[in-house]
Amino acid sequence: MIDAETQEIFRQETEALIESLQDALLALNKTPDDAELVTQVFRDLHTLKGTGAMFGYARLAEFIHDFEAAFEAVRSGNATVTPDLIAVSLKAYDLIVALLEGEEPPVERDAELKSALAAVTAGDAPAAASIDAPEPDVAEDGEVEAWILTFKLPPDFMEIGGNPIAMLDELIEIGGADTKVRALTDGLPALADLNPAEMHTGWEVILPGGASESDIMDVFMFHEDQMELSLKPVRKEKPAVQQDLREEELQPGAQQQEAEKKAAASDRKGGTAKVQMRVSAERLDDIMDRVGELVIAEARLTDLASKLGNSDLMEVVENIQRLALGLRDTTMAIRLTPVSSITGRFQRLAHDLAGKTGKDFDFVIEGEETELDKTVIEKLSDPLVHILRNAVDHGLEDSDTRIAAGKPARGTVTLSARYSGADVLISVKDDGKGLDPDFIRGRAIDRGLIGEDAVLSRSEIFALLMEPGFSTAEQITDLSGRGVGTDVVKSTVEGLRGSVEIESELGAGSTFTLRLPLTLAIIEGLLLQVGDERFTVPLAAVGGIVEQPEELKKGSEPTTVIELREELISILRLREIFECDGPTNEHPKVVLVETGGTQVGLAVDRIIGSYQTVIKQLSPMHSRLNVFSGATILGDGDVALIVDVAQLVRSQGLDNQNKEQAA
Amino acid sequence: MTLALVSTEEDLKDLVAFEMGGELLAVPTRILREVIEPPKITRVPMAGVYSAGLINVRGVVIPVTDLRPLFNMPQKDFDIDTRILVLELNLDAGPMTIGVIAEKVHAVLSMDPETVQAVPTVGTRWPAQTIKGIGRWQDRFVNLIDLERVAEQHLGADQAADHAA
């Protein structure tokens, strides 16, 4: 009876919980005394257990019960956070993930980890004793002929929404037609003291012996401690029905309340009052599509309205334009997710890598708050895992080698994210041994990737690392030598309309930088005309527009260099590069664009203006033409291509780094 | 010679025939989404000869291919009969919607599997394996083109780049 959407919500919820759990465990490794973190772990486990059980994950719930007990021991001061506890907890975490993913790890694993958890928190009180009160067993002699039940409901019973009549009905249902009910009114106060909202009436109910004792007691479950209640069996041997059986059994259970209050108080802490709502990613995609259509329709409306020249109409159109823009911005903001949403798994990976390689290093994360489109972030996880593994496995040296090279024994690997114009740069930097261009070159020649006499720039040589079939690993190790290769990193990132840049200095370390677009869906574009054709460039990349100098109008080489504002600047003539026909403009322009830290100029005929550009992905037929990152539909219904400036520059061999030839 | 046409026998009952370079070709209507008059086509620079460009079909950008260079046919200018067949192809990499330029589109027709013959390996204009068979309709040969294979083998971006000027 659980529908697909509820399942999906469950999946997302547990995903967030396990992510948070792992983050807290890793953070605890660094600050073992942080009580907030212990509470966090406890809470996450607790919620996972409860929710998991509701969704049929019995084994999971059962396992977490013990896991939780270990942290309860920490919380109550009976155990402390040790590296061993974290190590075992991370393994337990892995089991939870496996169980949630529907895998069926061997059942012994549960027991193993449970006892490991118990061992590392040894000295505690026995793990979470079951609190279920044992059912009072009536194993007395003689068949029960009848039950005599007398009770007086708690005074606040009506106040808290109870319904005595429903309760009596329920008893009659249990006992059947032979049930006898009699009101006992001797507890009524004097009329003057009577509070009509309070219950004072008691009842005596005689049920047939066939009724089950636990069924009868269940009717009062929860109120037992607050009320007078007695249930006595009448056995066949004993003939007389005892009349006066009322017992005063008032035992308000105020025992463990102090401890619980403390727990509740610590639960209360943390968390702002921000109301959050979960929405499935599919719905977000839907909204984004619709907003995209709206923006296109709006552009078309603006186009038509400006042709008609009706000022009333224009006013409405401008209003709609403003609304559509606002809606676009909000929708895009909803899709943006901070990089921190995936860094937890990298912390974990770094922790594991340190253990497996025996290399001691600090893992630093910078710019976690940087936000990217959710789809992009999710797809980045695998490439980053690969790069990170490579950095530790092949980049970092062992501490002896490092000391011999005059470096600190402990290495550093930094994962950083930052904005750069319309892009986000995510880089993994290590201070290890760096990449050897000669070695890479030699390997590429051996593998037949390049000719022996190939003239390659430094960055072109490093880029060979990402060619399929290239691996610098001198020996295949357990960590990086299997599975996906660096070529997959490249294709994944390019599939997201991004690029990978590698920088390295021999002996000092390497940096892999992924350059990604902030969002996949809509950009502010500058529409340009070249001959009869129109192209869009992302406005965020545009640094300025200038008139074409006379000298530029003459030539017809695809690329050239001119002096502009006392600086030499490379110019790309789009008419030549794109082989456009059609008339030229008397006052052609140069659009200055920023890419990879350098400025280049695009020679075009005319600037049409800036537009909301809804990016449509290119089909497989065109998608590997990196020069275009997509297409868009203009206000008049025509299709225009979106130029990927960085790729265009690269395709013309003007990449800045290409100019420094390899040594 | 009999053909391994089992999977396409159903298709033979429902074909759309179109003309290109004086040849009659046919594809199953199963993969045909619509036939449209050519809207404005946006050229894709550097995309090679098989790419005619991109069109907007009700808000969706669809690539259009011109197969005539592949079959060594002259690229006649668009005229009153020119149409674009919008097809939904099932490629290994997933479905792909593509427009194919046709010089003229004929009726939907049905073909007797018995009349369908294999393509001779030598002496035809068709690149290997692009034609599933040749049948007859109204005294003309109908070339049953395998557009899925054409797309896989010749319209992948790699090939397009290879043919770039």
Add this chain to the structure above:
Amino acid sequence: MSKEILIIDDSPSVRRMVAMTLQQEGFEVTQAEDGAQGLETAKSKRFDMVITDQNMPNMTGIEFIQAYRNDPSSSGVPIIFLSTESEGNLKDQARSAGALGWIMKPFEQAKLLAVVNKVVG
């Protein structure tokens, strides 16, 4: 007129499951994500029944019950307390605070319906 039930639970999936189960039986369901939001909602109108989880951020279930019972409008509104077995000893606290009954997590949909029907039926 259909009965209106407020469900307070920080777990969206549990909330949704409860809501769907009850809606299928013709109840009207309002959802709140934590005790604080639950309190605000509960005070805003009279519900026929309130179901609350214990372990939630901002305000726990018991704190919610205490705060809600301090408000006269809560008089006669039954509150059902959801709790996992390890919180069993919270049961007494919930009862003292003014809950009418409790359901142990995990529960089956049938069990939930039985309790709800018993309380508001």
